[in-house]
Amino acid sequence: MPEAKAFTNTNKPTWCPGCGNHGMFLALQRALAELGWEKREFAMFWGIGCHGNGADFYDVQGFHALHGRSLPPASAYALTRPDQHVVVEMGDGDGYGLGLGHFVHACRRNVALTVIAHNNQIYGLTTGQASPTSDHLMPTVSTPQGVLEEPVNPIGIALAEGATFIARGFAGDIAHLTSLYIEALTHDGFALVDVFQPCVTWNKINTFAWFRERVYKLEESDWDATDRVKAFDLSLTAFHELTCAPDTCKMPIGVYFRETGKPTYGQSTPASAEPGWRRALHPRDVSGIMAKL
């Protein structure tokens, strides 16, 4: 079984000291090691953003996509490489901004993917502009009067669109995050883990301390993760607000919803049964189709 550090290379991470990405990086390596996945058995996909720089630090088969576009290539890879697991990392600006349309469609497709969203509610790499998950009225360099929109609700969207595994993690609790990753990685279908991952440089409001005072674990409460309607209610009530006090404002982490037994997109697509490169070993005989034209 590979050790966790087997999934890193010699490139030194360039993330800021204290960045939530470090915890997520470690948690995923531990989950991969615990599952015993060999490097040749899976591929990772990243979008553009601070999270995406991880493409340089993991020692895995990887695809560093365009901004917001990690899900389409990952989906097509999953459908044409049924012999491989697929892990997608995306950012909140990346996956819920430019990529929001792809996210919605990926949820409803139930392609077998594990999607890990780095949700720090700010644009890190481009120096602190508002992100789609920034709190309402949060001031940033691109919204000095405060964000006028309501934040995107990724959990609610994923529930509405039929995603079959939906969880939220916190980069400040690596052990818990590792267990969520293991469940997501072994889920047969589309799995989302949206991770609160505080940006220590640009987001001075939703900090590690801010979350530590508010998060609680669903599995430690009386929570039924098979009830989609309740999960949707929870996704609405669990919106954080800048003014909410720690004693009244609680952030659930853990598995919101899971559904098993739903066929994946690949299982419903006969052509997806074999790695696509095998289709091009010899010319395909098209004379039968031509004769029918």
Place this chain on the structure above:
Amino acid sequence: MSQTAPYGREVRIRIGGPAGFGIKAAGQSLARVFAQAGYRTFDLTEYPSLIKGGHNTYHLRVSADPITSHVMATDILVALDRPTARLHIRELTPGGALIYDPKDFEPDADADLGGRDDVCLVPVPLTRIVDDAGGIKIMRNVAALGATLGHMGMALDGLESSIRAQFAHKAPEIAAQNIAIAQAGLEHAQGAPCAFPFALPAAEQAGDLVLADGNEAFGLGALAAGVGFYAAYPMTPASSLLHFMAKHGDAAGVVVKHTEDEIAAMNMVLGSAFGGTRSMCATAGGGFSLMVEAFGFAGVSETACVVGLFTRPGPATGLPTWTEQSDLRFALHASQGEFPRVVLAPGDHAEAFEYTWRAFNLADELQTPVILLGDSYLSDNRATSERFDVEAVEIRRGKLVAEGDVQDHPDALAGDGRYARYKVTEDGVSVRALPGVEGAIQVVNSYEHDEFGYGAQAEEASIRVAQNEKRLRKLDLAASMVPPPNRFGPDDAEISLVFFGSTKMPALQALQWLHAEGHAVNAIQVTTLWPFPAIEVCRFLCDAKINLIIEGNATGQLEGLIREQCLHAVHHRLRRYDGRPFSPELIYATVKQLLGEPVELNAAGALVAKEDFN
């Protein structure tokens, strides 16, 4: 009497009416009847971007001799409504027939017939025939097909079997009802007051012909090449290729995805190609505009993939259902930055098949994106072609390692023994080991990257330069692999034509007419637009006395390319950008004008005067 040159031993039929009347389907049944009888056919479908209403026409050219395009002239005009007569009467050749339903209108000598008295009026009670047979309104087109055959003095056999095939999956009464309607139409037309003067000579068995439109040819080429993934968002004129791939995908083992948008389609192609699957998407210019960022990603990441760019008039939504060749420069320059690409422009259906499978080989061997540049004229229209050469198809995947251990491939490894996906090589192509191959750890990156695919190190100036130069070196390799230009006609000519893409079809037809008249005219078809075959084109132009560039755009994009790449003067130009394809008549008349022998085209663009060839 023999027919006046340049037309051959042929008959042209135009069916017109509002959208929703089954005009294209009816016309295609007729085309199949003639093709199966051994004739050559070429059809031209013209329609507005509407599902119901508007004015649609289907023009079918049927010939006992080989033909390469449509023509403007019409011998039988089937008017399913009055506007069809008014709009197209001027295309009718002398002695040609107007088939119409007296219930729709009684032709007015001036308004409908344009004052012509050389037209044969063939009233056929289409509506009554359908009503008598208990049919529905759309079946009027079946009665009209029967009438067309009847007026031509042909038997119903072919149409009967075509109808049976068309309704094979329905109750037998449906086919029988349609056949009865066709038979009634045929009998009515036989009683017409004037005989059809242009009876087709018997077809010599033309050999093994395939009747396909361009998109079917592209699709067959992709299937033959072993495509394993096809993604698209519907956009005219590429949509029917999506339908073709979806129809055959499951049986052939192709994952076919109708995506949420073109951005997803192109990005999906990148992901499946990363896994080693031969991957393709196709769209029109508007869709390609959305794909451009991901197209550039294919360039920097050296991803082998094929993109069909089937153009129509632009910009923006433009004229969605019409044709143009105005995206040539867009194909050559799409995306920021510089990277190698190949742009192939097949000129007809057989080339659409051949260049598509070749495009997959080029993409794999060069590890770079290949554009198949087509247009509506090629995509939408059906022609009889010699059976596509499936025996010639070969699969060349280039420097690809799909299985095993990458350590067994020393030329893929860096000095420290690690796999270097982007190892700098002399020809610019590195060994591509697929994910899943033991030790093939690699990053495919939208950023500039080092030999392993990592982005951060590539900000080093020397790495950027090395990778950029490595990629661009592929263009030299590409130049030795791509299809060379096609040459037609004698070496020594009075006039030399230059064109690309589907203009080949009408241009070759015009050339055939000119040669039949003894004119020395030659032509070069630029089949690969990038890398541009400057040497071949320059040589052709240097040998030419007078040159004429023919292209379907307003700004002379091919002409500009020739000036830039060949530093050669262009003498004359023929450009079209009204959404219509070049007709052979227009090209023929333009050349005749340059030869000092002007010919007369009628207002519809057809050559005037047709005599019967019996």
